[in-house]
Amino acid sequence: MSRFWSPVVSSLTPYVAGEQVVLPDLVKLNTNENPYGPSPQALAAIREAATDVLRLYPDPTALRLRTAIARSHGVEPDQVFVGNGSDEVLAHSFAALLKHDAPLLFPDVTYSFYPSWSRLYGITFREVPVDEGLQVRVADFRQPCGAIILPNPNAPTGSALPLQDIEALLHDHPDQPVVIDEAYVDFGGTSAVPLVARHPNLLVVQTFSKSRSLAGLRVGFAIGQRPLIEALERMRDSFNSYPLDRLAIAGAVAAWEDRGWFETQRDRVIASRERLAGALRALGFDVLPSAANFLFARHATISGEALAAGLRARSILVRRFARPPIQDHLRISIGTDAECDRLVAGLAELVDPPA
8 A cells, every 4th residue: 555545445355357377288267268360361460550540549439449339230321339358348337337326236247347447446345145056137137226237248157148138227227327248148148239220228248359459459339229328428428539549440350240250169169068068068167058168167176276277287378266166267258279179188287197
């Protein structure tokens, strides 16, 4: 602490990101990055944009990108908001839409940035317990509140709710903003974007970081009816009017339009996920069904702490959250098949060590 800090800094519990470390021969399965590189068209567009024009500010509205996203989702460009990664879009949503007198609701096992943003913006929140199988139950959100945010698929479990459950949530709370965080939806979930037209309280947030392999470029977006998008714009323009640079806009447009690359790499990740899930179950792991680019698994007899440490000693990183009720689970990002094979081999040594 420092005497120069403002009072809010002392009260914060910052989000802890997954490790970005350098280890020899590293297998990095801890931050849900895509194991395959960005679209070649996106890389070419970034190179083409890297000219003397970088001396000029980018389009503050990123109209080209918003138009591309809007066209594929059947909405208008002014119903699309873009930002510096979905985390920035979500942070603006917390400040612009989710702070009310009644508490904000989200699951007790979910994206750990939600409590951090709530504390940063002084938002009263209530964590709704998941069930014994770590599943979100929409019926449990049928309680008074000021707003709701829900990841679908959920993180870190990977479990996805069907669209009818999302619509039931919206019907239960027609007077409260509902944000659906769809960071992983492309790997097996069902997007709530089609519900936007008939639900003025719905905001859907997605990212280019996962299924488009652009985590290093930082591009995210939201889709909603115009009043919600205007609230985000007002927040952005009170904070940073140029959230996306020229390279990010160019790369994101090209990645979005390269549908063939996206589908091919997404299908590879899904196939690897199912293959890895089977291998983990064969080693005695309980693996939750996943609609994301990661698996959430727990061994029957060995602690998550011991497994994570043993894998790290073998230069294999996975993510572990040291809090009940998930302290023995590992969140394992889907890597290439070769990386997944190394993970399975490492776990096999830990589960059944050689004599």
